[in-house]
Amino acid sequence: MQKIIISIFMIMAALTGCEGIYSGQEFKIYEHEEPEGSQLPEIPEIGKKGIGKTTKDSDWSSKVSKLKIHWHYTWGNNLSIKEPDNVDYVPMIWGKNSIDEAKVDDLKTLRDEGKINFLLGFNEPDGEKQSNMTVAEAIEIWPLLEEVGVPLGSPAVVGIDNEWLTEFMAQVDANGLRVDFICVHKYGGPNAQGFLNKLDEVYAKYGLPIWITEFGVGDWKATTLEEHKYTPEQVLAFMQELLPELEDRSYIHRYAWFPAEQDHIALKTSALWDAEGVLTPLGEFYANFEPNDLIGPGKDDLVGPDELNPNSIVVNGGFESGVLDPWQGFKNGVSEIEPYAGLYCGNIRKKDGSLYQVVEVEPGATYEITFYGQWAEYSENTFNVVVKEETGDKAILLKEPIEANENGWTKNQVTFTASQETQVRLVWYKGKLKPAFPPFYLDNVECVKVE
Structure with missing residues (x-):
């Protein structure tokens, strides 16, 4: 030394x-x-x-x-x-x-x-x-x-x-x-x-x-x-x-x-x-008190690559309110354990559980969903992100396997096209399997209309 x-x-x-x-x-x-x-x-x-x-x-x-x-x-x-x-x-x-x-x-x-x-x-x-x-x-x-x-x-x-x-x-x-x-x-x-x-x-x-x-x-x-x-x-x-x-x-x-x-x-x-x-x-x-008088103004109008898009139709997609609302589901919560960004992330607990949110969509429009996922520990199994109609026939519009591991956050990006229904449900659901699912973390969820 x-x-x-x-x-x-x-x-x-x-x-x-x-x-x-x-x-x-x-x-x-x-x-x-x-x-x-x-x-x-x-x-x-x-x-x-x-x-x-x-x-x-x-x-x-x-x-x-x-x-x-x-x-x-x-x-x-x-x-x-x-x-x-x-x-x-x-x-x-x-x-x-x-x-x-x-x-x-x-x-x-x-x-x-x-x-x-x-x-x-x-x-x-x-x-x-x-x-x-x-x-x-x-x-x-x-x-x-x-x-x-x-x-x-x-x-x-x-x-x-x-x-x-x-x-x-x-x-x-x-x-x-x-x-x-x-x-x-x-x-x-x-x-x-x-x-x-x-x-x-x-x-x-x-x-x-x-x-x-x-x-x-x-x-x-x-x-x-x-x-x-x-x-x-x-x-x-x-x-x-x-x-x-x-x-x-x-x-x-x-x-x-x-x-x-x-x-x-x-x-x-x-x-x-x-x-x-x-x-x-x-x-x-x-x-x-001891001000930095030369600090620049805020840049709220810019959109960074790791920040939530203001045009997203998902509410509380970063869970930064500290509560789930308007997210729903079962065996879930808000966690402070190493979120992707900010102070909080969503959490689906061990074994089975879900997080979902109902959002308004434009009939016939295409939307891109972006989210980050991480397992609390190694999981042999995976599960799907699902988009389904909230009304009408409740048809499934999207069902895609989630990419995630226990070593860090993984970005997922999928697209779907809305039917003639004006509401869809975005679902992250893991069921009962053997071996049981470990806890799953979800953060920075966005759903943006593709122009």
């Missing part, structure tokens, strides 16, 4: 290619252990304030822009064409199925083009409903993340620090691996000083810069919105006290408030936008 010093300086070309955004007069220097033979690029220093925001809402780009943040991540690793200019996009390897050699090559290309400068590690691997990994599994995969060749953040555990992260960092040292900064999450009461004290402890323990990739004020005992005990005024006071302290602590390199919705029982008063997408008083303060 050799000790190196990374100079973090401002250089616009490394961000978006647009000149004049960051002047480069200040340098941030910190030390960390680096394996022999590894060379990391020089990294631009930008503001600390960021946001984690998925790309499934049609107006996500404008929302990111209006927050005047300096950096943005999506819990995924696909750089969208809708990313506002002059923002540092930071990819994440969410879980064990999020990376392979092909993904490493893709990220290296983004690195070489100056489009990414950092990489975030696994999301809450100690959580059963999150990436759900053992330390041994994470350590086995970690060299692939290092191979991308940019400063690399640790897995972010459930909470600021725990036994999982302690063991992981011990194994990093024992195996000569690399972690360049510690990622943490924190959702507690509105006690700014208690939060800061815990951050100080984590820095003293690991001696590495810290990124707070999720934080907010949560009431986890509340079971209804009415029971939530923290007021918007309390949360705003917490943010007003905390953020200047995060800016003053040199070891805090970045932070990102978690943008919960107002209907989130535990986090409703931490919302940055109201139901109409207008900034709350909390959101206004966050936007105007």
Whole structure:
């Protein structure tokens, strides 16, 4: 191991290619252990304030822009064409199925083009409903993340620090691996000083810069919105006290408030936008605190290759509402386990089960269905996506085998032509077979009329 010093300086070309955004007069220097033979690029220093925001809402780009943040991540690793200019996009390897050699090559290309400068590690691997990994599994995969060749953040555990992260960092040292900064999450009461004290402890323990990739004020005992005990005024006071302290602590390199919705029982008063997408008083303060005044406007009108088509007749095709409606079926649900994009995906449970949605179609028109599927584990059998008339003779218009495996998301694309009926049912149904089907995940479902 050799000790190196990374100079973090401002250089616009490394961000978006647009000149004049960051002047480069200040340098941030910190030390960390680096394996022999590894060379990391020089990294631009930008503001600390960021946001984690998925790309499934049609107006996500404008929302990111209006927050005047300096950096943005999506819990995924696909750089969208809708990313506002002059923002540092930071990819994440969410879980064990999020990376392979092909993904490493893709990220290296983004690195070489100056489009990414950092990489975030696994999301809450100690959580059963999150990436759900053992330390041994994470350590086995970690060299692939290092191979991308940019400063690399640790897995972010459930909470600021725990036994999982302690063991992981011990194994990093024992195996000569690399972690360049510690990622943490924190959702507690509105006690700014208690939060800061815990951050100080984590820095003293690991001696590495810290990124707070999720934080907010949560009431986890509340079971209804009415029971939530923290007021918007309390949360705003917490943010007003905390953020200047995060800016003053040199070891805090970045932070990102978690943008919960107002209907989130535990986090409703931490919302940055109201139901109409207008900034709350909390959101206004966050936007105007240490703002990136050179952030570009939102690019909501563009359509990226991995984003839901606004012309799709499927409602909630990305399951990003967090609930199934208007999806129907049986033995199903919404899952947070490594979605294709965003925070959620659909789930058909073990053995038999289904997901379906009834949509309006134009008689005689041709439609293209696109969706992504993944098995929870190896399956000997497969099943079909079916399109059938909802009324009339209820004739089957399409029946095609689904392509999917347990190693990652597989894109499926099929077409059908509507009959004279105006409603059809799009069905993903797996029956009872031996051996039994494992759980199946479904995401980013679209059905678009072919012109």
